Amino acid sequence: MLNSSGFIMAKPFTTFHQQAHVQRDERDDPDWASLNLGALICIECSGIHRNLGTHLSRVRSLDLDDWPIELIKVMSSIGNELANSVWEESSQGHMKPSSDSTR
Numbered sequence: 764m765l766n767s768s769g770f771i772m773a774k775p776f777t778t779f780h781q782q783a784h785v786q787r788d789e790r791d792d793p794d795w796a797s798l799n800l801g802a803l804i805c806i807e808c809s810g811i812h813r814n815l816g817t818h819l820s821r822v823r824s825l826d827l828d829d830w831p832i833e834l835i836k837v838m839s840s841i842g843n844e845l846a847n848s849v850w851e852e853s854s855q856g857h858m859k860p861s862s863d864s865t866r
Contacts, residue, residue: 794825798834800850801841808860 795809796802798821804812812820823830851859 796823796825796838797821798823798838800846801838802843802846802850803838 793803793805793808795804795806797804797808797812799812799819803825804822809822809824812822847859
């Protein structure tokens, strides 16, 4: 459903991702997205990314924010599986944070 600005309203975006079988992070139902990484993330990870500052990391809520169609297409074409393969490949031996990692 488009709003008056031509953006997809948040709830249909969540449904769109569920229908597209987008890979998600280790949490059961993350409801945030890292625009820089092209991946869906949990609320805990979104808080960490927000603390980095928008000059380093940008996050958007699947439930609260409106999404331009172009950004939905980009996020859907990347997905967590591809994003993880790219970012984990370049981690140079560092471990990926898990749900029980400390900040």
